[in-house]
Amino acid sequence: MALLxxxxxxxxxxxxxxxxxxxxxxxxxxxxxRHISANEELWQxxxxxxxxxxVKEGWAYSYRNLRNGSKQILKFYLPGDIIGMRDFGFTRRLxxxxxxxxxxxxxxxxxxxxxxFGRSSLAVGIMATAMRQQALLSERLIYLGQYxxxxxxxxxxxxxxxxxxxxxxxxxxxFLMPLTQQLISDAxxxxxxxxxxxxxxxxxxxxxxxxxxxxxxxDPEALARLVEFxxxxxxxxxxLTFAELLRASP
Amino acid sequence: MALLxxxxxxxxxxxxxxxxxxxxxxxxxxxxxRHISANEELWQxxxxxxxxxxVKEGWAYSYRNLRNGSKQILKFYLPGDIIGMRDFGFTRRLxxxxxxxxxxxxxxxxxxxxxxFGRSSLAVGIMATAMRQQALLSERLIYLGQYxxxxxxxxxxxxxxxxxxxxxxxxxxxFLMPLTQQLISDAxxxxxxxxxxxxxxxxxxxxxxxxxxxxxxxDPEALARLVEFxxxxxxxxxxLTFAELLRASP
DNA sequence: TCGGTGACTTAACGTATGTTATGGATAATG
DNA sequence: CATTATCCATAACATACGTTAAGTCACCGA
Numbered sequence: 072m073a074l075l076x077x078x079x080x081x082x083x084x085x086x087x088x089x090x091x092x093x094x095x096x097x098x099x100x101x102x103x104x105r106h107i108s109a110n111e112e113l114w115q116x117x118x119x120x121x122x123x124x125x126v127k128e129g130w131a132y133s134y135r136n137l138r139n140g141s142k143q144i145l146k147f148y149l150p151g152d153i154i155g156m157r158d159f160g161f162t163r164r165l166x167x168x169x170x171x172x173x174x175x176x177x178x179x180x181x182x183x184x185x186x187x188f189g190r191s192s193l194a195v196g197i198m199a200t201a202m203r204q205q206a207l208l209s210e211r212l213i214y215l216g217q218y219x220x221x222x223x224x225x226x227x228x229x230x231x232x233x234x235x236x237x238x239x240x241x242x243x244x245x246f247l248m249p250l251t252q253q254l255i256s257d258a259x260x261x262x263x264x265x266x267x268x269x270x271x272x273x274x275x276x277x278x279x280x281x282x283x284x285x286x287x288x289x290d291p292e293a294l295a296r297l298v299e300f301x302x303x304x305x306x307x308x309x310x311l312t313f314a315e316l317l318r319a320s321p
Numbered sequence: 322m323a324l325l326x327x328x329x330x331x332x333x334x335x336x337x338x339x340x341x342x343x344x345x346x347x348x349x350x351x352x353x354x355r356h357i358s359a360n361e362e363l364w365q366x367x368x369x370x371x372x373x374x375x376v377k378e379g380w381a382y383s384y385r386n387l388r389n390g391s392k393q394i395l396k397f398y399l400p401g402d403i404i405g406m407r408d409f410g411f412t413r414r415l416x417x418x419x420x421x422x423x424x425x426x427x428x429x430x431x432x433x434x435x436x437x438f439g440r441s442s443l444a445v446g447i448m449a450t451a452m453r454q455q456a457l458l459s460e461r462l463i464y465l466g467q468y469x470x471x472x473x474x475x476x477x478x479x480x481x482x483x484x485x486x487x488x489x490x491x492x493x494x495x496f497l498m499p500l501t502q503q504l505i506s507d508a509x510x511x512x513x514x515x516x517x518x519x520x521x522x523x524x525x526x527x528x529x530x531x532x533x534x535x536x537x538x539x540d541p542e543a544l545a546r547l548v549e550f551x552x553x554x555x556x557x558x559x560x561l562t563f564a565e566l567l568r569a570s571p
Numbered sequence: 572t573c574g575g576t577g578a579c580t581t582a583a584c585g586t587a588t589g590t591t592a593t594g595g596a597t598a599a600t601g
Numbered sequence: 602c603a604t605t606a607t608c609c610a611t612a613a614c615a616t617a618c619g620t621t622a623a624g625t626c627a628c629c630g631a
Contacts, residue, residue: 072488077450078453078487078555078556078557078558079410079446079449079450079453079559080446080450081558082558082559082563083442083445083446083559083563083564085558086559086561086563086564086567087564088442088563088564088567088568089442089443089446090442093442093443096443097443130499130500132504132508134507141507142507143507143508143510144504144507144508145458146454146457146458147481147500147508149481149484149485149488149490150488150490151488152454153450153454156450156451156454157454159451160329171499171500171504172499184447187441187443187444187447188438188441188443188444188447189439189441189443189444191437191438191439191441191444192333192338192339192340192343193339193343193346193347193437193438193439194437194438194439194441194444194448195333196329196330196333196339197434197437197438197448198444198447198448198451199329200327200329200330200403200406201406201409201448201451201452201455202451203328203329204396204402204403204406204407204455205451205454205455205458207396208395208396208455208458208459208462209458211462212458212461212462212465215462215465215466215510216465216508216509216510217510219617219618220617220618231397231399234399235399237328237401238322238399238400238401240399240400249380249421249422250380250397250421251577251578251579252578252579253578254382254394254421257384257391257392257393257394258382258393258394258397259466260393260465260466260467261618261619262618262619262620263578263579264579264580264581264618264619264620264621265617265618265619267578267579267580267581268580268581268618270579270580271580271581283578283579283627305328306328307328308328308331308332308335309329309332309333309336311336313332313333313336313338314333314336314337314338317336317338318338469587469588470587470588501607501608501609502608502609503608511588511589512588512589512590513608513609514588514589514590514591514609514610514611515587515588515589517608517609517610517611518588518610518611520609520610521610521611533597533608533609
């Protein structure tokens with residue numbers, strides 16, 4: 072299962088828009104096979120992110136270990152899949168990755184991806200933006216999978232708080248949230264009644280004050296501790312190496 | 322909140338790798354404001370996908386309506402966010418999108434994105450690949466949020482089945498799955514014990530036969546009906562319009 | 572001013588799923 | 602071949618959450 076055989080690249084081939092150079096670049100990603108034994112780690116969360124892997128043989132998976140001892144698997148990778156794209160645009164890995172059984176992978180560097188991108192800064196920027204969106208999606212998946220209702224709601228509110236702060240829509244730890252409890256329940260996969268119950272709990276604990284659309288988090292840090300929110304990456308600029316790679320001559 | 326002010330693009334600016342042309346292209350996306358009223362739909366699931374939106378004012382959200390009447394919200398969009406990237410590389414929208422309150426958006430076309438990409442076929446291909454990965458992640462989020470254990474497991478098995486079929490690793494509706502129930506439970510957010518229980522249920526219903534790593538789905542279509550699996554898009558080639566856009570002169 | 576509507580709260584009750592524990596089958600190891 | 606570890610099945614019990622329902626409060630149009 073080579074990259075050129077994936078649905079997407081086959082589509083581009085059929086449509087006749089992949090130049091011979093493009094095809095050569097793509098094939099060039101699959102030159103250095105590496106044999107991996109079962110259960111071997113490819114990388115750990117927070118390791119430097121500087122390369123991807125195409126899975127040639129075997130199964131792998133990406134996951135996050137949580138404070139409470141549980142772990143959430145984000146994705147299983149089968150032959151032909153690319154591991155590591157999730158981290159593109161971040162300095163460090165957002166999740167760990169490991170082989171399940173024995174297999175073969177082709178590692179390739181960010182540098183090679185930049186060549187695929189034709190060294191277009193904007194392409195890199197758009198891709199990084201998309202991956203940040205996916206990072207938020209992954210966080211939510213983790214919370215839906217592993218945490219109880221009050222943690223999910225706390226996590227949700229804290230995420231909104233951070234995103235609003237970034238666009239300067241938070242003042243004195245308060246913000247406007249035009250969501251009904253019904254909408255929140257649809258987002259968090261719980262019943263509207265339980266959203267209400269859970270808001271009451273958070274209010275009693277002094278973590279959230281809410282009157283209609285007005286929300287105040289008296290102690291955002293306490294909330295962050297409760298939810299194990301990894302906000303280190305959210306406002307992170309692109310890795311410094313990106314500039315060098317973009318400026319490097321082909 | 323303009324695109325040039327987002328973390329990613331600010332990073333590229335700081336690093337001095339955004340050319341004046343790049344900046345002009347990016348600014349060019351935000352020329353045609355459109356005022357949207359509260360609760361107005363931006364598009365529905367399965368509509369033609371041919372453009373994105375930058376949110377300027379107001380909140381929006383993307384969601385999927387499910388057969389059982391519930392709905393799963395995938396993401397809330399705040400000012401500065403781009404709506405619609407999730408569908409890039411697909412012919413039709415994978416989820417609906419609507420405004421929550423009244424607001425302003427800037428629509429921009431795929432064509433404009435292709436210009437950002439410098440008309441690099443490979444950049445388009447990589448981006449589309451990443452978005453397909455995200456589509457699978459979204460499906461899993463929907464299932465974690467809205468469905469009971471046996472539906473989650475059924476969905477999981479059917480997804481694996483489809484992905485293995487694509488790489489010709491399914492024979493006679495059987496395949497090899499090197500996963501322990503512990504790993505499956507970590508992926509689906511349920512206890513290992515309940516995974517076992519649920520496998521027993523599916524076996525009694527004649528939907529799944531399993532002996533250790535050997536899995537057989539006697540009637541994959543029955544499973545697909547049970548889980549409301551939208552597999553129409555998984556093996557879809559890139560939209561035909563992509564070739565035209567890639568070939569168009571700048 | 573009044574009834575109507577939608578958003579929210581709280582309570583009572585049922586159930587899906589988690590937890591803990593035990594035993595059996597199979598694979599791994601010496 | 603014996604021993605041990607791993608994986609899995611099943612049962613008994615506990616609980617978080619869903620469901621249904623009723624009541625309060627704010628807002629809105631007649």
